[in-house]
């Protein structure tokens with residue numbers, strides 16, 4: 572039995588089946604490359620589902636983590652520590668808002684849970700979310716996730732949540748009234764297949780929520796940290812939300828989430844309102860600081876917009892591709908036929924990791940440090956796999 576197959580049977584005997592059984596077992600990574608237990612090499616164009624913003628084993632992150640582990644590993648939130656202070660100050664400065672205040676947790680779902688709890692303290696109870704959205708798997712985050720197959724087995728969920736079509740401002744006008752506490756929206760719907768709203772939609776949502784005194788939360792868990800060609804996925808619209816949630820790329824590969832509150836809502840939490848034992852741990856914060864510093868020093872955000880153009884242009888030439896949507900290095904390749912899942916297995920067989928969000932959409936989220944040569948290699952292999960469908 573091959574090593575990958577042996578891992579599959581061990582997996583099945585040790586794990587619950589919520590992920591299905593992974594086909595390959597990864598053992599090592601460097602930059603945008605990873606290797607499996609049999610020594611096969613892959614170009615990682617999924618980056619741990621958009622988490623490994625600087626790829627694998629980036630020297631700045633490795634040394635930040637090991638230095639911090641050698642200094643101070645964990646202290647809880649009963650004590651302050653320099654890395655959390657530095658990171659909170661840095662995130663605050665990236666928002667450009669003096670009133671911004673940060674809460675740290677460990678994941679995207681937890682960041683959205685924190686936003687939900689914060690919104691309750693306005694005294695209003697209703698939440699508006701979007702059809703097709705994804706905000707996490709815990710009960711609160713699932714309650715605001717607009718995908719009924721994920722919700723149905725787990726009802727009853729939280730009440731008073733309205734789901735409206737994404738990118739539909741008329742629908743938003745009908746439900747966003749003075750009883751609504753918070754509207755939560757992804758600047759790009761990642762899990763739903765990298766769905767991008769029309770330019771101006773988020774700004775109109777901002778105007779509407781401001782008029783009706785409703786908190787506007789941007790779930791930037793997948794679109795934050797420079798992935799879309801800006802620090803947070805909404806900046807092109809020139810607006811400021813009340814709440815930003817972050818995770819995925821934030822920790823540079825370590826578990827770290829944040830809920831940033833801006834303006835009046837930044838003072839809603841008081842002692843005892845909320846907490847997280849591991850949230851903002853020194854090692855995770857050190858890793859995040861190293862990631863942010865590297866992204867800044869190496870100009871990775873601007874570069875990533877240039878790569879977007881190349882990828883969109885080249886991928887669109889394929890006869891199998893309907894369109895390529897997304898921003899920066901978060902792209903959805905929309906196929907003309909429903910072969911995305913098989914196509915992704917084909918890519919994997921040729922040494923590329925990507926994922927299918929549905930039968931027609933392939934998502935790629937390579938690390939921001941992906942090299943030009945690796946982009947070319949990806950495009951070559953994409954064409955090769957596509958050609959097997961074109962015959």
Ligand SMILES: *Cc1c(COP(=O)(O)O)cnc(C)c1O
Pocket residue numbers: 677678679680681683705706707708757761762790791792793818819
């Ligand atoms: C992945 C994701 C989440 C959930 O993050 P976890 O860390 O898996 O809890 C929430 N919102 C968005 C937009 C995501 O992409």
